[in-house]
Amino acid sequence: METGNVTTPFGRRSMTLGMLANQVLAGEIKPDQSVDKWKLFRALCEAKPLLGIGDRALAVLNALLSFYPKNELAQENGLIVFPSNIQLSLRTHGMAEQTVRRHLAALVEAGLLLRKDSPNGKRYVRRDRAGEVNEAFGFSLAPLLARAEEIEQLAAEVMAERLHVQRLRERITLRRRDVAKLIEAAVEEQIPGDWQGLYGEFRDLIEGLPRSPTAAQLELLLHELEVLRADILNRLEIRIKSTKQRGNADYIERHIQNSNPESTSELEPSFETKQGATVEQDKGREAEMLEEGRGEAAQSRQEESRQSGDRHDGGGLKSFPLGLVLQACPEILAYGPNGVIRNWRDLMAAAVIVRSMLGVSPSAYEEAANVMGPENAATVMACILERGGHINSAGGYLRGLTRRSEKGEFAIGPMLMALLRANAPAGRKVG
Template identity: 45%
Template sequence: MMRHVATTPFGRRTVSLGLIATQVAAKNVEQDATVDKWNIFRDIREARKLLGVSDRALTILDALLSFHRDRELTASCNLVVFPSNVELILRANGMSLTTLRRNIAVLLDCGLVIRRDSPNGKRYARKGQGGSIEQAYGFDLTPLLARADEFRQLAEIVETERKALRVIKERLTICRRDVVKLIDAGISEAVPGNWRRFRQRYDTTIAKLPRKPSRELLEAIVNDLEDLWADVHETLESFVISQNMNPNESQNGTHIQDSNPNLHSNDESEYGLGNEAEAGLSVAETDNLRTLPKRDLPLGMVLNACPEIATYALGGPIRTWRDFVAAAEEVRPHMGVSPSAWQEAVEVMGKQDAAITLAAILQRTEHIRSRGGYLRSLVEKAQDDKFSAWPMIMALLNARMSTMETTAARKTGGGADDGARSTSGGANPASIEISSALEKSLRGKGWQ
């Protein structure tokens, strides 16, 4: 005659269909089934959100498994554990009795354990001859064995989802970084394009990102960002191809001049910008540099030598060095000089000399194809104390004086010096104001 096993809870606790379903699953377990109890626990812990198990309930399940002496759960063994509430509280890290009871109910509702209550609701075991357990009342762990495959599959689903979420987050981080830096590069390098629209598209897309987004939402946002990245990258790539740019220009600051050999050998070396050896000499290395004043360049002299910078002045004419530096910072992106190249120049030369150098490059910009690369080459020379802004300004002043004299000679049929000195006006090259000593130095020391 088959012995009756308790299937209903003690006291006021009611029976639910879920409890009966759990008992049916435990009854249908294969007789030769066996599984490692800690592997089951790890799978349940991974799939706890899908199962609806709380962290505290997992703590109690961990304690219940510890009361089963064997590591393996097998259908042929008695899988009922019968610890008292006091013992469970100790192994559950001292949680309160109310919390213990509430989370035991969670384990029962999730179908992880079955309550096998005694007639009086106590948990105990009745042993037979030889000390073997004949009847036990407590918590039956058979559902863990019966649903081991289900727990394993749920854990695999959670792990797959976790990996997919990690991958999509990595894509999001990389795509956000690329889009932001490419847009900044396009703006700083003055590349033609609707950069404001690109920025608005980026801000609108990122605004959809909540604090804890789902994987589906992240995939939609990443797809939008990748489309934006493609548009931005295509804009920059098309500009680079159209300009036939050399990668070395931005990587190592190589000084690239106009490809016309006559222009390179005559015009640029004459003005002290195309010939790196002339532009980079230190004050102590040539007679020309020794004869220059050992002080800062006057603002008026720099403006006479580099009148183009005045067109970029903010809020009126340039009256102070602060105005001059602000104008240089304004013209920098239009010249294709990157922020990093400008920052390096400021750190090495100082703001004032960096602005003077940039203004001199602007004055001869039509003869210098890579303004940013040329600025970097001058910065490298300045780091080795082999560069001074004086020769560049003197060469530009001398060039303007020569143009002034030629123009005056054509108008008067001779007497270029007198015509030049009598001409005045801001737009006329004859408006250059320098001291007689400096003019004598220019004419007598080879700056012509």
């Protein structure tokens, strides 16, 4: 077979330097060089992004390889196949002949095939009297054999890149989990800080990722998540160190015993983590936030404040920003004046409407407002509305939360964080 000879294309197809270079490369095949055609085809499938070919072009190449009689591509076996477009259409499961021709041209342009055209442009073979192939006109597979080592190297690079991206996605998943649960823990433990702002920054990072990100974009996201995680950990560690310096061993012990390692997104009584703290202890923590570093004098002043308080201070419950409540419970917006909630008064008015709609008695809501505080009672009603389909009796559920609040066993923070996660727009997956 004279596969190394330079040939020009038939008809109006022009000759290019790329075609000439491919023919020269094909003429440099070593006499003993061979490769398994299907192993090489699998490598081509892996390396297709770097070779600039698509799935359908590979389907046409697969059909061409099926016409090659041997499993080993070798020069001694001949490297030219000569099926007609009709036969190729059948081997490609009925692909249109025009489409077959287009993808054959793409394979030639990519340097994976060579045309060896006959004088009239037809594909055929001449055999000698013994039946051996004397000369064939069609497509030469010589470029595949000549570039076998290069193709396998490109396939290895693509697989390494895929593995790198997979590991980046795994690390991003771990950092996402860390950031979300650390913020939840901070809110649950009522640690001072702009946790709503940090959570918004976290969601912006996740939602800003494209649907099909590159490795560089994933690396940037991972770096930003690690920076955010380090910032949150630093804030929590400062809080822990300040607590230890004050010698508040009882608080540390309660934290270890009552922290819930498994958070859920269900708005049920089992969701609220018991704080294990009385009203006085909750207010003591608020005093620490406001008077941190002032020692025994600040604690003494806070003790006096606790003794003079009444039930309308929210029953020891921490109030959360209105914006955070509306972000976690967007359904309550429909019941505000003109469908808008601008302040706490609007929220409390909407809560009264929701209370009536859900069948909660006026006495149950009044008792909740007295124990929790009017803002917190309205917040709880917004949460109940948000997950109303999971609660059989809204009135009984509210009374249960009120009793737990009286005992200091209920916190709104975990409830809001679970609803924030449930209502956050579905981010693009990275792992």
